[in-house]
Amino acid sequence: MNKNLTWFNVTALVLGFAFLYIPILILVIYSFNESKLVTVWGGFSTKWYASLANNQSILDAAWVTIRVGLLSASLATVLGTMAALTLDRFKKFHGRALFSGMVYAPLVMPEVITGLSLLLLFVAIGFDRGFWTVTIAHTTLTMCFVAVVVQSRLVTFDRSLEEAALDLGCPPFKTFFIITLPLILPGVVAGWMLAFTLSLDDLVIASFSTGPGATTLPIKIYSMVRLGVTPEINAVSSILIGVIALGVVAASIVTNRAEKERERAERAAFAQG
Incomplete structure (x- = not known):
């Protein structure tokens, strides 16, 4: 066994993951519960997922969430x-x-501070809260995460490629789109996926900046939970968890592939040199 991997570390790791993911696993399992009582297992059923197709309020909230996420x-x-x-x-x-x-x-x-400050801004300038205020708020929230991801990609960027293109007469604007952007594109895509995932998951900032006709899915779920948890809430929460998990996995895959391609290119350049 690895010297750094002691039984204490393994136990702490297992307990930590169990604390984080067992509640999520229970939620997903009970979303397939036949019974209306979320704490009583009544058999396997997918009827709660089917009932979501007839719940227009949830569908409207999901459509608002998707539009806000894509745009922001x-x-x-x-x-x-x-x-x-x-x-x-x-x-x-x-x-x-x-x-x-x-x-x-x-x-x-x-x-809470970010949401409250944005709310005060929108009220001060007389901007009616709704779809666009939620989009602006989510853009403000997620922009910094994109900047971190892209900047980490730029740290390993080879500036000599840009310099070569400029020396050959390529304009700076064109150089960015044909040299720089394709090379940092994995980082840009990973940043977009992370921003989209954070937008789907946000509740606090959206609750401050939303208005009539712009109820997002997390806000809808929260309002339904206040009246009591039902298997239908478990079903829509499970779908949301799945979408967010896919986004995180996709961003991780893109980042790992970009890192491997960079290492492969460096080894090839070193071998030629």
Whole structure:
């Protein structure tokens, strides 16, 4: 056995994972419960998943969540990539520390504070809360995560490729799209997936910035839980867990493949040199 892998470490790891994932596993199992009582197993059934197709309020909330997630993730990816490029390429400029702090502030700031500040902003400027305010709020929340992912990719970026393209007469704007963007694309895609996942999962900030006709799925689930947990809630929660898990796995796969391709390219360049 590995010297660093003691029985104490294994036990602590198992207990930690059990504490985190056993409740989720129980929720998924009871989403297939025939009984209306969530604590009493009445047999295996998929009727609660079928009933979701007839629940228009949940379908509307899911559609709002998907639209908000797609749009906010796309906006956050563009803004986060620009911020990462600025921080990576311009090491010294007036206000860099302030700009960096503002970009990364949502990473450490409590979501309650972020949501409340956005609510006060929307009220102050007279912006009616609804779909667009939730989209803006989620873009603000997720942009910093995209910036972190893309900047980590730019750290290992070979600037000589850009310099070669510029020396050959390629304009800077075109160089970015034909040289830089394809090379950092795995990081950009991983950042988009992470932003989309965070948008799907958010409850606190959305509850501050939402309005009539813009109820997201987490808010809908929370309002249903306050009236009592039903197997239908377990079913919709299980679907949401599955979507988020797929997003996280996909982002991890993209990042790992990008890292392997980078290492392979470095080994090939070293062998040729």
